[in-house]
Amino acid sequence: MKSKIILPGTLIIFLAWLGPSIGLGRWNFYTDKVSFLTNKLWIRCMDDQKNWSSWMDPFDHLQKSYFSTIANGKGKLIGTYLGLYEILLDEYKALVKECEKSGSCDPMEKVLTTVEHGKVKKLVSDICLSKYQKSEQIQFKLMTFWPKKYSERKLDKRWGRVQEISFPPELVTKNSALTSKEK
Amino acid sequence: MKNFWDNFLTKEQGLNTIRLFQLAFLGWLFFHSVAMLPYGDQIWGPNGYPLVDFNFTDIRALGTLLSFPQITPFYQWFVGAHLICIVLAMFSVLPRTMYLLLFLLTINLNTRALGTTSGGTTLSELLLLYMIFVNTTGKELKSSQLKTALHNLFFWIMRLQIVFIYASAILSKTQHALWMEGLATYYIFQSGQSSQPWAGPIAVSYPIIPIFGNYLTIAFQFLFPLLVWVKKFKPYIILVGMVLHLMMSFVMGLFFFGILMSLVYILFYEESFSKSILEFPKKLFRGNIIANG
Numbered sequence: 001m002k003s004k005i006i007l008p009g010t011l012i013i014f015l016a017w018l019g020p021s022i023g024l025g026r027w028n029f030y031t032d033k034v035s036f037l038t039n040k041l042w043i044r045c046m047d048d049q050k051n052w053s054s055w056m057d058p059f060d061h062l063q064k065s066y067f068s069t070i071a072n073g074k075g076k077l078i079g080t081y082l083g084l085y086e087i088l089l090d091e092y093k094a095l096v097k098e099c100e101k102s103g104s105c106d107p108m109e110k111v112l113t114t115v116e117h118g119k120v121k122k123l124v125s126d127i128c129l130s131k132y133q134k135s136e137q138i139q140f141k142l143m144t145f146w147p148k149k150y151s152e153r154k155l156d157k158r159w160g161r162v163q164e165i166s167f168p169p170e171l172v173t174k175n176s177a178l179t180s181k182e183k
Numbered sequence: 184m185k186n187f188w189d190n191f192l193t194k195e196q197g198l199n200t201i202r203l204f205q206l207a208f209l210g211w212l213f214f215h216s217v218a219m220l221p222y223g224d225q226i227w228g229p230n231g232y233p234l235v236d237f238n239f240t241d242i243r244a245l246g247t248l249l250s251f252p253q254i255t256p257f258y259q260w261f262v263g264a265h266l267i268c269i270v271l272a273m274f275s276v277l278p279r280t281m282y283l284l285l286f287l288l289t290i291n292l293n294t295r296a297l298g299t300t301s302g303g304t305t306l307s308e309l310l311l312l313y314m315i316f317v318n319t320t321g322k323e324l325k326s327s328q329l330k331t332a333l334h335n336l337f338f339w340i341m342r343l344q345i346v347f348i349y350a351s352a353i354l355s356k357t358q359h360a361l362w363m364e365g366l367a368t369y370y371i372f373q374s375g376q377s378s379q380p381w382a383g384p385i386a387v388s389y390p391i392i393p394i395f396g397n398y399l400t401i402a403f404q405f406l407f408p409l410l411v412w413v414k415k416f417k418p419y420i421i422l423v424g425m426v427l428h429l430m431m432s433f434v435m436g437l438f439f440f441g442i443l444m445s446l447v448y449i450l451f452y453e454e455s456f457s458k459s460i461l462e463f464p465k466k467l468f469r470g471n472i473i474a475n476g
Contacts, residue, residue, distance in 0.1 A: 038375035073218035076299040083298025147373035153387045
């Protein structure tokens with residue numbers, strides 16, 4: 001009697017596990033998405049004397065340090081920072097499409113009011129305030145580097161194409177979170 | 184067939200294999216959390232940088248507790264409890280309860296730190312869920328028919344999950360022109376995020392290397408779901424998989440993902456092989472005692 005209940009029961013559990021993945025078209029849910037692109041957040045800060053610093057990649061040393069040792073949590077920290085870059089870029093792209101359709105809006109103006117922009121602005125503010133305590137303004141741009149095409153492999157250039165989305169200078173968001181480890 | 188079903192209901196399968204797998208998997212999970220601890224404030228803390236601020240008030244709140252501003256400052260308690268549960272599960276102290284707690288704690292830590300997640304973390308959550316239903320003690324317990332059936336079912340589900348990952352990966356690749364043309368790894372190696380800095384120049388100067396890697400990956404992902412069930416070919420397909428995933432760890436920088444995927448192959452080990460690995464430290468210890476008089 002028990003086996004009459006248990007066997008169909010186990011089959012139902014199995015189908016309940018497999019069904020949603022296939023039925024909802026989420027069969028590629030488990031696969032890792034590896035990027036062909038190189039995304040970088042470039043920032044500059046207004047220093048204590050109110051002069052702009054040069055453009056810098058604040059995570060460059062972290063990335064180099066991660067790849068030199070690999071078996072540590074720095075890669076996860078980079079993922080946290082660059083994840084913010086990606087959600088802001090996705091939001092901006094969506095707004096560009098939306099504004100192209102309506103023909104009556106400025107995607108940059110709109111993206112400045114989004115939560116995603118606020119998150120990146122907070123990160124950049126924290127970095128600038130950790131470098132210059134009296135920094136009042138920040139600016140950042142989203143850089144995307146495309147690899148060289150196979151047909152371009154013998155050309156003397158580092159990247160195939162570079163895209164830059166530049167945000168206007170803004171006042172810092174005060175609430176520093178970075179510790180000395182990440183400065 | 185009748186014999187299979189009788190065994191399915193009366194005898195727990197793969198006890199040594201599951202015990203070996205759980206030790207390796209929990210070791211990975213422990214190291215995964217410990218490696219992020221020095222950066223805990225940025226990854227989980229109240230002044231951190233979460234990608235999404237969850238605001239659920241229904242059952243989903245159970246998996247997003249760390250998003251509540253009142254709870255976020257106590258993220259160290261979550262990490263601490265996570266590590267303690269891992270150690271207790273390793274020593275088989277209330278294993279099913281520990282796996283349930285680990286599942287909930289892991290989901291909370293991962294959803295707070297979405298930027299750190301990958302296919303590997305998704306897989307680890309699923310494996311923790313499945314482990315609730317299997318006997319991980321390595322010893323035959325006098326279980327009810329239902330518990331035995333669940334153990335055997337979820338042991339199969341865990342292995343099918345791995346096969347399913349490769350089947351879905353190969354389906355995804357067949358829809359991607361660059362993988363089919365053999366150039367995907369040529370481009371991946373040039374990415375500053377997905378590869379060691381020295382990999383890009385090598386890929387551009389000697390494209391035959393990434394092209395070979397591209398087709399080897401496709402061949403492996405296509406063959407794994409088929410050959411891993413054939414005793415004669417199993418060791419070879421697992422060896423190729425381990426080489427590919429360790430390369431992902433150390434060349435592409437997907438360290439935790441690559442290591443986890445290398446460890447999940449344990450689920451396919453023959454029971455006698457798993458047993459000999461588990462007994463190896465004991466034999467070594469005994470040998471040392473005899474040698475030292």
